[in-house]
Amino acid sequence: MQGLLLAAGQSLRFGADKRLALVDGRPMALACALAMRxxxxxxxVVLRAQDAALARELARHGIAVTHxxxxxxGMGHSLAHGVRETAQARGWVIGLADMPRVxxxxxxxxADAVVDGGIAMPVFAGRRGHPVGFSRAYFSALSALRGDAGARAVVQAHAARVCELPTADSGVLFDIDAPQPP
Structure with a gap:
């Protein structure tokens, strides 16, 4: 299963590049990538074209990047790019670089819950969270995404194929959108 971390956002609500905000002494994007690895x-890790410094930091830790x-x-473009870059994968676990507590x-x-033709997502306290796993059956739909909605439409279109995984991990709902201590 291929891990795909989306880290190409603009951080508009944060007011600065939140991917570089320190979480446990590390840039948030790196902390998320290390958890996934x-x-x-x-x-x-999917980055923006101009993210040379962050790419070097991730590479220093042995984490592959694509620009x-x-x-x-929008996120749909980044997600589609990452899926196309890993077209050989049997499926994808898609995480977000502003969710450092997963x-x-x-x-x-x-990853283990993704079966042929399925989608898997964690659920904490009755709410769906991230990361979300997709089997290879969704390659065409994921690689064609556009705009800023991410894979929401794919999940909605295939709701009967979603496997919800109850979890005690509240990190699946915790994202950082404003500067504050995590």
Whole structure:
């Protein structure tokens, strides 16, 4: 299962580049990537075209990156780019670089729950969270995404194929949108 971390956002609500905000002494994007790599063998981080410094920091930790030229057009573009870059994958666990509290065990559980033709997502306190796992059956739909809605439409269109995984990991709902201590 391919880990795909979306880290090409504009941080508009944050007021600065939140991917570089320190979480436990590390840039948030790096903390999220390391958690994903602790759970999955293959991880690719999708960055904006101009993210050379962040790319170097991730590479220093052995984390692969790709640059999405269309990242400014929305999360759908970044997600589609990452899926196309990993077209050989049997499926994807898609995480967000502003969710630094997701536990590696949760990421692994999502990956393990993806079956042929299925989608898996963690649920905490009755609310769906991230990361979300997609089987290879969704390659065409994911690789064609555009705009800023991410994969929401794919999940909605295939609601009967969604496997909800109850979890005690509140990190699946915790994202950072404003400067504050995490």
């Amino acid at each position: 602790a759970a999955l063998d293959d991880v690719l 999405c030229a269309d990242a400014a057009l 536990q590696p065990a949760t990421i692994r559980a999502v």
